[in-house]
Amino acid sequence: MESVYLETTFVSYLVALPARDLVVAAHQQITRDWWNRRRSDFRLVMSQVVLDEISAGDESEVRKRLELVRSIEVLGASPDAETLTAAIVEAGVLPEKAVRDAAHIAVATVHGVEYLLTWNCRHLANAQISRRVGRICSERGFVMPTICTPEELFGETDDE
Numbered sequence: 001m002e003s004v005y006l007e008t009t010f011v012s013y014l015v016a017l018p019a020r021d022l023v024v025a026a027h028q029q030i031t032r033d034w035w036n037r038r039r040s041d042f043r044l045v046m047s048q049v050v051l052d053e054i055s056a057g058d059e060s061e062v063r064k065r066l067e068l069v070r071s072i073e074v075l076g077a078s079p080d081a082e083t084l085t086a087a088i089v090e091a092g093v094l095p096e097k098a099v100r101d102a103a104h105i106a107v108a109t110v111h112g113v114e115y116l117l118t119w120n121c122r123h124l125a126n127a128q129i130s131r132r133v134g135r136i137c138s139e140r141g142f143v144m145p146t147i148c149t150p151e152e153l154f155g156e157t158d159d160e
Contacts, residue, residue: 002115003045003111003114004043004044004116005104005115005116006069006117007124008049008054009119010118010119010150012065015064016028016061027119027150027151030149034153037154044073047107049103049107050104051066080106081107081111083140085102087136094123098123105124105144109142110142115146115148116146117149121149124147130147
């Protein structure tokens, strides 16, 4: 069974109240649809970084997010993941303020996860950045997961 790393934005979109912004509201609905229709096709994983990020903010929202992920496997940090995170940031592919985004990629990569699911298109689901990060991973003997949005990981649908 293929594995999917659920990044923080996925979890947040899944439990948040519908947004007023139409694009964000559409992304939230796609996230819910993916969760309901596709999650059982994959082994779902996350990291301590996700837990740390979803534990911040409004208490009632934190409770909803934590309840949602309570049965999802948490991948452990490792020296390889820490080294890879630093290499991504040091290469200037991601700014230092995005070190947690680099950590998401590094943990998923080191653990051999096939997909990293996110709505963070600025630093993660970004073709130019992914290409550069993929090279860094490859140079260190790792294969970076496919970084994509839930919409891209729907697979074939009945209406095609």
